[in-house]
Amino acid sequence: MRIAFDDGTLLLEDAPENVPYADWDDRVDEYRARAHHYRALREWATSADGQATLDEAAPTVDSVEDTARAYSDLDLTPAVAIEPRDYQQAALAAWTDHDRRGSVVLPTGSGKTFLAVQAIANAGVSALVVVPTIDLMNQWHATLTNAFGDQLLDSVGVLGGGNHNVTDITVTTYDSAYRYINEYGDQFGLLVVDEVHHLPAPTYQQIPEMTIAPYRLGLTATYERADGQHEVLEELIGPVVYEENVDELAGEYLSEYETLHLQVDLTPDEREQYDEEYQLYRDYVDSHDFDIWNEQGYAEFLKRTSYDSHGRRALIAKQRAEEIARTAAKKLDTLDNLLKRHYDDRTIIFTANNDFAYDISQEFVVPCITHQTQTDERTAILERFRTGEYSMLVTSQVLDEGIDVPAANVGIILSGSASKRQYAQRLGRILRPTEDREPARLYEIIAEETMERYVSERRRQGVTANADG
C-alpha cells in the first residue's frame, strides 16, 4: 500500500479491501481517506507486520510506502528563559500523556502562548499555528521568533495578511489556513489551534481534517459551545486534557495606574463641519423612530441605509462627524504637550484608526505599528521597544495576550473604539509602573461636545462594572 497526500486528502494506492477510515473513490479507482486519519492509518498498517494473524480483521498489508509525510523533525529549545508556571507544566505533561493530542483550557492572560512554545519544542516536529485574527498572528509570530528564531534555518513563516511564506514553524489565520490547507496539510507534524472553540464551523473544520499532523494542540479559555459542537473537537483535535479554573488566576497580573481625561475644543472650522454633518445624521434619525443608542435600533438604522439613499447619506454624515472628532487638530497640540512632559518615559500612543496613527508617526517621528505593518517589521519594532532602543510607539492595534508586549509606564489614548473589552485589555496590558518611578499613567484625549464624550463615558462605565463584578 502506498499512502500519498492528495490535495488535502490521503490517496491509498493498492490498499487492501479492509483498509479502515477509507472510502472507495470511483473517480480514480483507489481508496481515499481524510487526511486527519493519517496517524491511525499508519498505526493500522504497521501493526500488521508484527501482530499475530488470529484476528480476522488484521490487515493484509505487506509493506507501506509513505509519501504523505512531508514534515521534518526539529530539535528546538525555547530561548525564553522563564520557568514555566506549575499549571503550565501540568498542562504540558497532561498533553504529552495523551499522545500529544487534545485541548488545554486556560483563562485569558495565563500564558497560553508560552505553553504552546513548550509544546512545539516537546513535539520536535514542524508546526503550524492557526489563530483567529491577523493581530494575533502578528503576536504569535513575535513570540515564536523570540523563542526559536535563532534555531531555525528559515525565519518563522507567516501565511495570511498579504504574507505567503511557509516554513518549518508557521503562523496563519483561520481564513488563510482554510484556503491553503489542502496545499500544506502534509508539511506539519504538529497543529496548534488558538481559540480552538471557533474551529467547529463547516469551513474551519476542514483545517484539521485536511492535515496529516499526528500531534494536535487546542488552546482556549472557553471550551464549551452553546450548540454542543465542541464534541467535534474531540474527533479532530482530541479530548480536553487539562483545565484550569478561571478563579484561581484572576487578578494576579493587574497593575495599578492613574487615569487622566483631557478635553480639547474643535477649531471653528471643525466645529462648523461637525455640526453640519452631525445635524444631517440627527435629523434623519429623529425623523424615524430608531432608538439609536440601543443595539437593535442601531441595526435597524444600518439596515435602512442599504436601500434608502437619505439613510445612506446619514450614515456617511455620522462617519464624517466621527472622523472630525477623532482627528481634531487640537488633540495634536495636547499630545505635543504630553510628549514634552514624558519624553523620558516609555510611552505608547493609541489611535483607533490607521491614518491617524501614521499622521502622528510622521508629525512626531514615532515608530508606528498598524495592522498594515508587515509581520517581520512589527516584530522588529516591538523588540526595539522592549530593549529600550525605541522609547515611544504609536499604534492603532490592540496589543493584547502573548508575552511579546513590552511594558510602558505612560499610555495615551487619542481615540478609542466603544468596545469595553478592548479598552479594558489595553489598560491591563501596557501599564506597569517602573520600579523607581511614580505609578503608571493613562491619558485619554477626547473632543469636547461630540459623540466621543458619550462613548468615553460608556467605556468607563463598562470598565467599572467589570471591576465590581
Add this chain to the structure above:
Amino acid sequence: MLTADLARSRRRGETVTPLFIDPDDDQYRDTAATLIDLFEDHLGESKGELEERIDQLTISDTDYKVVQGLAKLLTDECEFATVAAADPREIRQQLYEKANESYPVVRQPTLGEDTRQLEVYSAVADRLGISLEACYRGMYADLEDNKRLVRFGDHSSDAHEGAGASQTTTRLTGDSEESYAEDAISVDWLLTRYNLALAQAVLYDATRMRIRVWDHFNTVFSYVKLFGLMHRIYPIDGDGTRVPNTDVADGYEAILDGPASLFSQSRKYGIRMANFLPALPLCNRWEMHAEVLDEEGPTETTLSFELDHTDGLSSHYTARSDFDSDVERTLAQKWDRSTTDWELIHEDDVLDLGAEVMIPDFALEHPDGRRAILEIVGFWTPEYLDEKLAKIRDADLDHLLLAVSERLECSADDFDGASDRVLWFKSGIHVYDVVELAETHALKERHPDQKR
C-alpha cells in the same frame, strides 16, 4: 472576481439567482463610463485617492454595491507600485533612530533645545542623499493607500515606464493571471464582466456542479483540469439524457467537485468552480447546475443555481482552437494530399482516464471498420510520458497512438519506457508513418461502412 460582500443574488424558495444587470441600461452605462474615466485619470496617483473618489460616487447611491463591484473588477486590471527615492523601510528606520536620540520632537518648541521634526527629516535625507520632500513622502510610500496606480489595462503611467530598481510591484488578484483574450477596457466589457462575476460569486458556496456541454469538449475539460476539479463523466444525447457509450453521444455531462467531496459536502471547491465558470460560455450550447450551501437561518439548506447558454453570459477565457497547433494543421493538410484509404478525422471523443480526461486530436478510420486514435504530444518530460503511457495501459486503450515531438532536449534516447505505439517526429509528422502504426494497432470497432 468580486469579493463575497459585493455579491448580489436573490433567493426564492429552493433556488438562488444572481441579480444580473441589463448592460443596455443607461444608468449602468453612465456609471461604468464614469468609473473607467476615473481610473484613467488616476494613472500615477495614489491608491488611497482613487478609492476615496470611488467612495464619493457611492455617497447617495443605494446601488453602491453595483458601483463598488464594478470598481473591484476595474481594480483587478490595475497594477499598483511603491514609488520612492529610497527603500521606505530604510527611510523610516533611520528616522525612528534619529528621532529617538533627540526626543522630544515637538511642534511648538518651548525651550531652545527642543527638536523640531524638520531637523530629523533633513538629517536623514542628507544621510540617504535624497531630498527633504522625498524623505518625508518616502517614509510610508509602501503603504497600500500610498502606492501609485502605474498600470490600468494596457495603459501605463509615464513615470512608471523606465522606472528604477527601487520600485516593487504588487499585482492584484488571481484574475489577471489566466490567459484570456486581451480586450480593451470599455463600458460593454465591464458590464459583461460584471454579470459573469455575479454568477461566479454565487458559486463561492457551491459544493457540487453538474455541467452539460455539446461542443468544445477539449476546452471545457482542460479548464476543469486547470482549476483542480475532479469529475465523473457521462456521455449524453441531444436532449441531455445519458447514453451507454461515447459512440452514440452528442455531448457530455460531468459532475464536478473535489477530493474531499467524497466524504461530505464541502464548499472548499466553490472558488475553483467560480474560476471554472467562464469556460462554459465558450461553448455554443451548455447547461450548468450547482448545489449551493446557504447558511442563513438556523440550519444549512442546499439551494440550486442554474445557468445555460441563453443567459447571455460571455467569456474572457481563451478557447482551444480546432487545430491547436501548427503540427496538427500541417498533418491534416498533408493527409488531404495523400493517397491512403485511412481517413483522418478530427476527433472529440472524451476518454476518461480517471484523474483526468484525454481528448485525442484525431481518429483514423478505415472503410473496413478498423479504427485507431491519435494524440499529438508536443511538450513533455520523461515522467509525464511515463505516466501517460501507464494511464493508457490501465485504460485498455490499445488502439491509442501517440505522436511525440523530438524537438525537446530530452528526446527518445533519454526515455526508457519507449513503446511501439509511440511515433517520434522531428519537424512534422509523415502520413505513412501514421498509417503504418494504425495498421498494427487499429481495432475492428464497427461493421464496414456502417455510419456512426
